[in-house]
Amino acid sequence: MDVMPKWADVVLVPLFSLVLAAFLSALLILAIGESPGEALKLMVQGTLLRSAGWGYMLYYTTNFIFTGLAVSIAFHASLFNIGGEGQAMMGGLGVSLVCLFIPWPHWSLAIVGASVGAAVFGMIWAGLPAYLQAKRGSHIVITTIMFNFIAAGVLNFFLVGALKPKGSMDPATANFPASTHLPTFEDMAQLLGFEKMFRSAPANVSFFIALLACVAVWYLIWRSPLGYEIRALGKSGPAARYAGVGSVKIIMITMMISGALCGLMAINTTQGESERLILNFTEGAGFIGIAVALMGRSHPLGVLLAALLFGFLYQGGAELALWTKIPRELIIVIQALVILFTGALTMMVRAPLERLFLAAWRG
């Protein structure tokens, strides 16, 4: 046997990449005269040892689960959806239209409506490039990334124009009515009798929708005929076509599911956190989704774990900015190092690790 067993491939490679990234980050922090041990301690204390820290981490995690799932489902069909950012922006537009213009009696109905709005808008925004790919052969990477810019323009148009309340300086919509506000973890903890848990943290019920989405994607990909067709097309287009899988149909459906998942991210950020639509609410989550999907090997469980890691890095980074003199630019560099090693450089790590592992395995 000249490959690693699957468990080693799935566990060891990301772990080793992470250690490498951590090591380089530690060197960087040392170089600017701060203590890496102290930095790590701050990140852990501010994130994992406080319930509000968890609340922020899971808020970021929710975003990354949605975008990570979206990228992985496209990966299964060998499509590279780099337009998560734009699809999420359009999702935000969908959420805000639903929340602003429909009088919802209760949040539980509003979240259903907003999810539909977010998914439909995201779906349309992914469907257009998918159509161009399927019917016209325009490369999906190029079209989806261009659609990010168009989405940013569209969002901008609405936020400085029709949706902005008169006299407001912020490019943002009016606040959503109170009946659409989602219960946060703080509200839920209070219901269960825990006062002061998750205090004012933004994590909300949409986290559970993200978990449901993980299960749904797993079922879709590995337990449904449609998932089988998606994977067949991804493995070999000609073979799938020979077996009677319509490639146009599968490309369209896969990308539209992918766009819908990206759009759903907006229920967390827009309806759950800011409770109005703001510019830049995606904060790069569409791109982080690519790293999450790569690190999670396009498996929903892996995506969940990778999303937790990136949630930790985001919240930990905020803690570093608050309590140390480490400039925010360096915090972005640290986050980028993790993305570089876990996402882009897995192959670099895998080959030597495989050799080492096999040598040790054989004794």
Add this chain to the structure above:
Amino acid sequence: MSFIKSILGSAAAVALTATAVLADPAIIFDLGGKFDKSFNEAAFKGAERWADETGGSFREVELQSEAQREQALRRFAEAGNNPIVMAGFAFADALSKVAPDYPDTKFAVIDVNWLDMPNVRGIGFNEHEGSYLVGMLAAQASKTGTVGFVGGMDIPLIRRFGCGYAQGVKAVNPNATVIANMTGTTPAAWNDPVKGSELTKAQISQGADVVFAAAGGTGVGVLQTAADEGILSIGVDSNQNYLHSGKVLTSMLKRVDIAVYEAFKSGNNLETGNFTGAVGYAMDEHNASLVTAGMQAKVEKALASITSGALSVHNYTDDETCPAVSF
């Protein structure tokens, strides 16, 4: 063990806010970052001045995302920092949610003067009046009778700058032309020196020979291009005369530094309510050769009549119209 410690720690922090012992002040910069040579940097300088004079230390943070506004406010308040100063109108929303939860912490926010809360000091500025003064200088320095205005993000606050400026220009030379351009409609417009430079070139080609930049970090590009092309420019917020000595006519000062310095200095005794900060124009060795005594006398006279109430400068944000220029 350390989980318990952190719970105890946060309980202690809550206790601390009640008594506010040894509370360091804190400042939160907006997304533009603290080294924008303009608005945020003025705030930073005020904080530095306080630290230099008192030997005290302060906490500071530059935000990375919108979700962090509320988080930074709460974390500083829980850690016992007092007072907490915010630079920018974008904090209004977060602050109105957070302030009631920490009644013993004092907050000061720049460019927001409409919150009415018992522990919040709002500091607004009469930017239209300061801009009026530099507008008068611009009209007197201009040979072509055409002057320019480059705004940052197109919001009513920046239009207030532009409108005051145009009124000052017209007060000196009723036939003058004022060209007004905005850099953009999103927060990215605060930090786009390349676009600022392009707009300046476009205004020069239309005959402008003095350009006023009210655009945060974008203004760096405006001032640079004006200096390169041999025309005069006017800086904003901080004194920017030194950036291109002898080529920056003056700077419209919005004394954010004083506002921050005073907030830090008064500590827990910070007076709350809505206040008006100082505005003015900058005179130093870098522009002494550009502004003659006669020009300055005219401006000082206008300043005196504004102070006495004899002259009122139209404020754009009162009715969202401007008699002197169209945007």
